[in-house]
Amino acid sequence: MNLSTLLQWLKKPRAPTPSPPARSATVDPAANAGAHGLTRQDIHDAIAAHLAWRTQFNDWLSQDEPADPASLPGPERCGLGLWLAQAAVHRSPGQHLALAGLAREHQRLHACAAQALQHARAGRMGQASTMLNRDFERHHRRVMQLLHSLAAR
Structure with missing residues (x-):
């Protein structure tokens, strides 16, 4: 399997993920947190x-030479990771377990992404594609499910 096969995978239709309303790039839960913890927004x-x-x-995957996994923002430095760090401070007591589960799944997603990039960079496109x-x-689906379940509370 080659890079073009991997690029075809990227273009393959996926199950739609509901889009949130357009907002600014700020993802600071402290800006909206009230006495009840995190808001839906x-x-x-x-x-x-x-x-x-x-x-x-x-x-990153679509580049001629897939990015070095070390160049990816880690789970603590990406937008969701930064949000999770702030959310932990501003959560309501009932949100603790949900946020902890989301943080674990988010870590797994980043580990998987880095491993897939390592496979692609080493020319193991079959393994990268399978992963x-x-x-x-x-x-990814699990992270989205956990986020949507938090919003539904």
Whole structure:
């Protein structure tokens, strides 16, 4: 399997992910947090941050030479990771377990992304493609499910 096969995977239609309303690039839950913890808008901001990272990740994969995994912002430095750090401070007591589960799944997603890039850079396109289609998509769906469940509370 070659890079063109991987690029075809990137162009393949995916199950639609609901888009959050357009907002500024700010994803600071402290700006909206009240006595009851995180607001739905805070969580929509987190969804937007995650989707922006995913778009950027797809761009990294689409390059002639896939990006070095070390150049990816880690789970603590991407938009969702920064949001999670702030959200932990401004959460309501009932949100602690949900945020902890989201943080764990977010870590898994980043680890999977880095590993897929390592495979692609080493010319192991079959392994990269399999990992992206199976593991990366599963972690992405789970992150989205957890974010949407937080918004529904």
